Amino acid sequence: MMRTRPLKVALLGCGVVGSEVARIMTTHADDLAARIGAPVELAGVAVRRPSRVREGIDPALVTTDATALVKRGDIDVVVEVIGGIEPARTLITTAFEYGASVVSANKALLAQDGAALHAAAEEHGEDLYYEAAVAGAIPLIRPLRESLAGDKVNRVLGIVNGTTNFILDKMDSTGAGYQEALDEATALGYAEADPTADVEAFDAAAKAAILAGIAFHTRVRLDDVYREGMTEVTSADFASAREMGCTIKLLAICERAADGASVTARVHPAMIPLTHPLASVRGAYNAVFVESDAAGQLMFYGPGAGGAPTASAVLGDLVAVCRNRLSGSTGPGESAYAALPVSPMGDVVTRYHISLDVADKPGVLAQVATVFAEHGVSIDTVRQQGRLDGSGEASLVVVTHRASDASLTGTVEALRKLDTVRGVASIMRVEGE
Amino acid sequence: MMRTRPLKVALLGCGVVGSEVARIMTTHADDLAARIGAPVELAGVAVRRPSRVREGIDPALVTTDATALVKRGDIDVVVEVIGGIEPARTLITTAFEYGASVVSANKALLAQDGAALHAAAEEHGEDLYYEAAVAGAIPLIRPLRESLAGDKVNRVLGIVNGTTNFILDKMDSTGAGYQEALDEATALGYAEADPTADVEAFDAAAKAAILAGIAFHTRVRLDDVYREGMTEVTSADFASAREMGCTIKLLAICERAADGASVTARVHPAMIPLTHPLASVRGAYNAVFVESDAAGQLMFYGPGAGGAPTASAVLGDLVAVCRNRLSGSTGPGESAYAALPVSPMGDVVTRYHISLDVADKPGVLAQVATVFAEHGVSIDTVRQQGRLDGSGEASLVVVTHRASDASLTGTVEALRKLDTVRGVASIMRVEGE
Structure with missing residues (x-):
């Protein structure tokens, strides 16, 4: 008819x-x-x-x-x-x-x-x-809003920006630095002349707000999303990631707190295990990994732009x-009935990979470990490595157990005040485990 | 309200x-x-x-x-x-x-x-x-029927049976034979006491019929689906696959013909490149890869049962x-307006990997190549390997270019009649390239 x-x-x-x-x-x-x-x-x-x-x-x-x-x-x-x-x-x-x-x-x-x-x-x-x-092109809003309407979504973990995924993939596979990979992305048309919206994760943050709102039936605004760009990711970070069996992706992460009473939304570079389905998302492709009570783990993959x-x-x-x-009908409208509070970044609980430049002398590890303990951040592994450049410095790589972002921030502030810590080379969250 | x-x-x-x-x-x-x-x-x-x-x-x-x-x-x-x-x-x-x-x-x-x-x-x-x-749990019907309603789907390539994917994955990763892997699947509850519906691909064929119908807006019945189980896949087939940079999956394949005027639906084991996103679908997981005109390549991944x-x-x-x-409304009903004819298996065009047991003497390769040529099947690569068992036999592995299933069937029939061909050890289609 x-x-x-x-x-x-x-x-x-x-x-x-x-x-x-x-x-x-x-x-x-x-x-x-x-x-x-x-x-x-x-x-x-x-x-x-x-x-x-x-x-x-x-x-x-x-x-x-x-x-x-x-x-x-x-x-x-x-x-x-x-x-x-x-x-x-x-x-x-x-x-x-x-x-x-x-x-x-x-x-x-x-x-x-x-x-x-x-x-x-x-x-x-x-x-x-x-x-x-x-x-x-990836069907995502409709599956979240309709297919999973009878389920409880607990986490959304996504690569939702093709430009930055192209750059990070290039850095990972060729050893290129950030600028070199960005230049290639620009030359190939994957990055705009002004790449700020992509590389500073404004674009991904907007998507995280939309996804979190739909996934948790709660209003999540752009301002609620913690945002960290990926311009400071280095070749050294990728080397560290590989040592942990990980790669680095810019992830949009929307999570329900363990007690179910609040949610968080954030975008930042993170290490994820190479065995995670998101780790093998190459080039400018996007993919979103969804964890829910009944369905378990789902992934949606495809071209994120164009x-x-x-x-x-x-x-x-x-x-x-x-x-x-x-x-004469309309589809499902906004569903924000759950109205869960959106917690600040400090409440997010995850693991951290921290690289410190320290003085190469006895007692440094004890000092550093004490600072972590004082802030309630439990250490999983530590790796200390003297430098061969005669500088009297060493590298200390600490991987923590799960801890709140606020505790980690406090730890890092205290570490910076130690005479023996010359600098904090990088802090990277570890996700998807 | x-x-x-x-x-x-x-x-x-x-x-x-x-x-x-x-x-x-x-x-x-x-x-x-x-x-x-x-x-x-x-x-x-x-x-x-x-x-x-x-x-x-x-x-x-x-x-x-x-x-x-x-x-x-x-x-x-x-x-x-x-x-x-x-x-x-x-x-x-x-x-x-x-x-x-x-x-x-x-x-x-x-x-x-x-x-x-x-x-x-x-x-x-x-x-x-x-x-x-x-x-x-994988949202698939709704994305195909609604999200892609403004697009033209050309191919659906899916791992839609968890039991057989578990068995094939086990064979691939441990070198186990079919029976051993099936026994483990049964012990773990992934396979039923009578695994026929899964291993003979009746289950996957039903899903292929449903997917093809929705993807192509055409009625596709179970009888229209070509079906081949995976009970005859051997460790040797996996070894052959690895030599080609492939693995073996039981695939449901729904395709629109190149001229757009007909469709096919089939289920059978096939080699796919390790670089294809479906190759890394492990254990009892399912995943469906969709290729469409505008959206390009999408994949939907998750638990296929339970x-x-x-x-x-x-x-x-x-x-x-x-x-x-x-x-007071209803959702989208059946959409079969396109009413495309469903072609028989003989019309399917793909590549083939054929292992032959042949006499180890001069001229065999020429004979075999002639048979392929006479049936219009173009050879991509041939690998000949003498046996060390003193049997006077050799293995000949032929990988073809794209050819119709009917041509390939004719080729194989003719090969069996050659005196120098002792047997056709295996025929496996190569997909996803």
């Missing part, structure tokens, strides 16, 4: 993702119509630079006035692939007011204002879908929203 | 999966109610042996009369975890007639009668969900079906 009146789609943004969305809507029009139960029609495309030639898109559909397009009144679904906070936020809320549902790929906006946008959607009885906002993969996620949402529209 | 009148669930079957479903419905009742928007109540549990004590289940709910339970008239959702064709099929269609939606974990029934069951659900305006029927994981999938469906019920 096919409705003949088409559903009308307004596309906001026609860059790498938007142009792929438009292309697939044209080339796969028959399939989309069959799967939805009605044809879908591209009713307008809002862009900033209308003069740019866009192959396959009727120039009559192109406009620079996104607001007028959204306010037309006959639009069924607005697809927002502009990115950034404004004007995307205003356009989305306007869409709801004018009776359209929204499909968005905007992680920054969802991480910052997800609750308000969900509320606006619900107020107007519209859908807000955003599978493409996290890990590109025009076509992101368009695939957008179009999957578009089909779902169109189907909902035809049946 | 919470409705107070509960949704009523009838549970058919209370074995390993059913008892977990009942347990989680009790322990997570508040979470389920919050996520659905109304409480759910276990209204009855149909079992074969009512005398067995079932911890946590009110004995007053237990009945041996599944039909009467389904016909009560006040049941919202029937959860069918009995398995097998009858009485499951009749109970499911009766449920639809009496106004209930159905969540099922029954792969055999879905593979055999999916179309008829979908039609019955649609006729009565009810939902039929079955995420648990394929790969246990009470709690399967219950997680059942409960995710239960939440979805209850939500649909409250909003």
Whole structure:
């Protein structure tokens, strides 16, 4: 049973993702119509630079006035692939007011204002879908929100930024330093000219906020996410990791506390065992590892970015929203009923790998061990290594048992005050064990 | 906004999966109610042996009369975890007639009668969900049916049977033979007393039929799936695989033909490169690799069986079906509009690894190569190895380029007729390249 009146789609943004969305809507029009139960029609495309030639898109559909397009009144679904906070936020809320549902790929906006946008959607009885906002083409929002709706998620551990995974993989496999690996990523188009959002983990932090919110049925804002970039990871860190049977990944980690009463969300570089499924995620690929009460350990793997993969996620949402529209229903909205407190980083409990530069003389290890003990941080292994450069210095590598981040921070502060500790070369968390 | 009148669930079957479903419905009742928007109540549990004590289940709910339970008239959702064709099929269609939606974990029934069951659900305006029927807890049906609804899936390559993956992994990692590895799987509870359904790939074939149907929007029945078990895989095959940088997995493979006009579905042991993400799927885990036009390569990984994981999938469906019920809608039904022909095995195109026992004398290789050429099968590499046992025999290992299964079959028949070919030791397909 096919409705003949088409559903009308307004596309906001026609860059790498938007142009792929438009292309697939044209080339796969028959399939989309069959799967939805009605044809879908591209009713307008809002862009900033209308003069740019866009192959396959009727120039009559192109406009620079996104607001007028959204306010037309006959639009069924607005697809927002502009990115950034404004004007995307205003356009989305306007869409709801004018009776359209929204499909968005905007992680920054969802991480910052997800609750308000969900509320606006619900107020107007519209859908807000955003599978493409996290890990590109990898189905993740829908599995977490729907497939695991009868389960209790305890941890989400993800590689959710392809740029940084490419860089870290390159450092690991070739021994390259950070700058050299970044340069290659830039040359190959994996890193932007200004890589800050990726390498300082702003991008991954936004995704962590979205994932934690859905996984724990709790509002988690970008500000709640502890964030540490990966620009200071060195070849020496990779050597240390290998000695422990680990590699280094930039991980987004969302955890329920052991007592179940609070959650944490954080993004930072971490060592993970080579035997962990995330350790073998190569290049610019993404993967998210989910641990839940009943299902156990699941992993979702695929391309985390790129025009076509992101368009695939957008179009999957578009089909779902169109189907909902035809049946007069809406999909699941925000689920934040659990309203668990988000604990600060100091409460996070994990293991640590600490490299110290120390004076090469008797008694140093005893001093260092005393500081750890005084702060309640239990040591798993210590490895001391004299240097061959005649400097009278040595390296001390300490791997701890599980301890709170606050205890570890206190330990490190105290270590820095010891005369015999010349410097703290690196501190790296150890995850996924 | 919470409705107070509960949704009523009838549970058919209370074995390993059913008892977990009942347990989680009790322990997570508040979470389920919050996520659905109304409480759910276990209204009855149909079992074969009512005398067995079932911890946590009110004995007053237990009945041996599944039909009467389904016909009560006040049941919202029937959860069918009995398995097998009858009485499951009749109970499911009766449920639809009496106004209930159905969540099922029954792969055999879905593979055999999916179309008829979908039609019955649609006729009565009810939902039929079955995420648990394929790969246990791994969200797979929903991602394929919904997340990739705007994309074009070209290939599904999956490890969908945990028992056989455990056996093959054991053979690979320890050098054990098939029988020894099977014995260990049985001792550990990974294999049933009669392992036929697993090792002869009946189980995997049912899952392949379901996956192919959803991936290609085409009806694929169990009879359409080519099936070859893994009981004849030997230690020698693993040695051959390793020489090629491969391992051996039992794979369910659903493919769209290169011209897009037909599809194939098959299950058989195959060599795959160690670098393929499926190669590192260990033990009883499952994983499904999906290749699509826009999304590219995705992989879904997790436990493919077990009470709690399967219950997680059942409960995710239960939440979805209850939500649909409250909003007066139904989820996506069967999508078979593409109606592509399912080609026979002879049309499948892939590569082959063939081990021959041949006479150790000049001219054998020329004879063998001629047979391949006459059948249009192009040879990639040949390795000839004289035996040290004085038998006057040699081994000849041929790896082909891509060729149709029909051509390969013809080649092998002709090879068997050569005087110099003493026997065909093994034929193994090579996939995932």
